[in-house]
Amino acid sequence: MSRIRSPQLTHFLSIPLASPSLTASLSALRRDVLTTLPGFPIKAIRPVATIHLTLGVMALDTAGPRLKAATDALLRLADSAPDIIPDTPLQVGLRGLSMFDESTTSNANVVFANVYGDDVTRLQEFANRVSRHFIELGFVVDASVKNNENKNGDDITTPGAENEGVALHATVLNTRYASYFASGASSNEGGEPVDRKKGKKKYRKIRPSFDATELLAKFQNTVFMEPMHIDKLAICKMGERKVEDGGGYEIMAYIPLP
Structure with missing residues (x-):
């Protein structure tokens, strides 16, 4: 039986x-990581411009009718689904570091900062409603399709058709961005086999891991960002822009929030 391939993800709903303030605190975290973990892959440290909350991932086209339909749906959200938009401003901060699976701290791929503040419950309700709305419209990939296959990171945190909640988190370390190809890699080195040949050698894509135990303990109560006004909901294109300021994601469309 042939395997059903997952849809190609191209965009995501983002806050x-x-x-x-986040720039200063993440700069301090960066220095600590590179000091505490000699040899840590610097590409795994996420640039400040990329820090966000993912509300859903999308399989659209790069510049075609599905992208236009999705951005139009976002721009019309206040008119088509006014109950989704919060009545009053939302504020959220970031505090402490965590992983999705705390039993694997010695073999980590992704570490994220937790949301906190008086409005977290309201933000969670807003995120869930937005994600469900775009699932129903057919733009956000349902978790039952994608199956949260990157539960140790990569921002695949879309709720399924059941009322599972969006996993609100802000990824700060992700070794996917430090992956590399190596020849003769054995299966216990991790990574996925890749049909890439150079000469007669076969190569495997390796995703490095690291021991985050000490890091999580040290920063468990650190405030990385005081509660700030959440001022926009955006559809962003996957893949960082390569610019001098550290990049960030290209915003295809956004709406202001109260």
């Missing part, structure tokens, strides 16, 4: 979080 951007970049701020001056």
Whole structure:
């Protein structure tokens, strides 16, 4: 029986979080990581411009009718589904570091900052409603299709058709961005086999891991960002822009929030 291939993900619903206070705190985290974990892959440290909350991932086209339909749906959200938009401003901060599976701290791929603040419950309700709305419209990939296959990271946190909640988190370390190809890699080194040949050698894509135990304990109560106003909901294109300021994601459309 042939395997059903997952849809190619191209965009995501996002709440951007970049701020001056976050810049300072993540710079401090960066210095600590590189000091505490010699040899840590620097590409795994996420640039401040990329820090966000993912509300859903999308399988659209790059510049075609599905992308236009999805952005139009976002721009019309206040008119088509006014009950989704919060009545009053939302504020959220980031505090402490966590992993999805705390039993694997010695073999980590992704570490994220937790949301906190008086409005977390309201933010969670907003995120769930937005994600369900775009699932129903056929733009956000249902978790029952994607199956949260990257539960140790990569922001695949879309709720399924059941009322599972969006896993609100802001990824700060992700070794997917430090993956590399190596020849003769054995299966116990991790990574997925890749049909890539150079000469007669076969190569395997390796995703490095690291021991996050000490890091999580040290920063468990650290405030990385004081509660700030959540001012927009955006559809972003996957893949960072390569620019001098550290990049960020291209925003295809956004709406302001109260």
